[in-house]
Amino acid sequence: MTEHSMVKQERAARTRDALIRSAAEVFDREGFPVASLAAISSLAGVSNGALHFHFANKAALADAVEEAALTRLLAVTDAVLPLGASRVQLLVDVTHGIAGALRGDVVLRAGFELSGEVSRVPRVDLREQWRRWVEETLEQAAAGGELRPGVAAGDAGGAVVAATVGFEVLGARDAEWLSASTVTRFWGLLLPTLVPAALLADLEVGGTHPL
The missing domain is CATH 1.10.10.60 (Homeodomain-like)
Known part of the structure; x- marks a missing residue:
């Protein structure tokens, strides 16, 4: 050439x-x-x-735009989990990472918005990609004994996806919905219902590191 x-x-x-x-x-x-x-x-x-x-x-x-947004989404969700690390903590960290990326990255934000656009069929449905990742992570957490007895991974996944996609939609008009403090308060409320008390103290609702 x-x-x-x-x-x-x-x-x-x-x-x-x-x-x-x-x-x-x-x-x-x-x-x-x-x-x-x-x-x-x-x-x-x-x-x-x-x-x-x-x-x-x-x-x-x-x-x-959707394909470019998917690359950005995967850059956050494909975080390498240290050996022995908690799957629930990974979920908390990635949720903080997604919120931060949505605040600052218009391509990722538009990709998520296009997933909800009823006038077209998405080629890449970012909300569906997010749902699958959340549910798989919680299934792995359940298999590792990280969820309370009686808590179904699917039910927990539904609650997390509904809340986080809600933050994404509301954040389009008010960035406070995507703030670190909003995500931290959400996890502070939800984690005691998901995680055994013996494991709860080891979890950081504000995230352990920036993704």
Whole structure:
């Protein structure tokens, strides 16, 4: 590959990334149904022709935003668990990580919002991806004896997903719903109903480290 070709490829990749971020910002601000390609291309600083070179239509742009958002989601949920570490603590930590990422990353935020958009079928449903991760983590916690007797992993997962997706939806209008203090208070309320008293003292509701 010639140097000229490499420069063209790099420029095309930068343009595509700029369009994805601009689409996320417009979707986040205006909502997918009313967002216009003209507004997206203008925000990205490119022509409509350049936009259509990369994306056939608004639906293709939405798919690309979702895929980029999934990469960001997996970067948080794929945290390596230290040997012997608590699965419940991992869930608490990742929940804090997701809330922080939603506050600061418009691509992730738009990806979650697109999952709830009724006017289109999502290619990547981030809320469903999150639900599966939460439920799998709680099933592993139950298998390791980290949940109270009688607490079903599925029931616990439903409560966590409902609350955290609720924080995500409400946080679109009021960032306080995605604050560390909100997530900490949620876990302070929920953990005593999920975890045996002997294990509760070892858990940090505010998270053990930034993800």
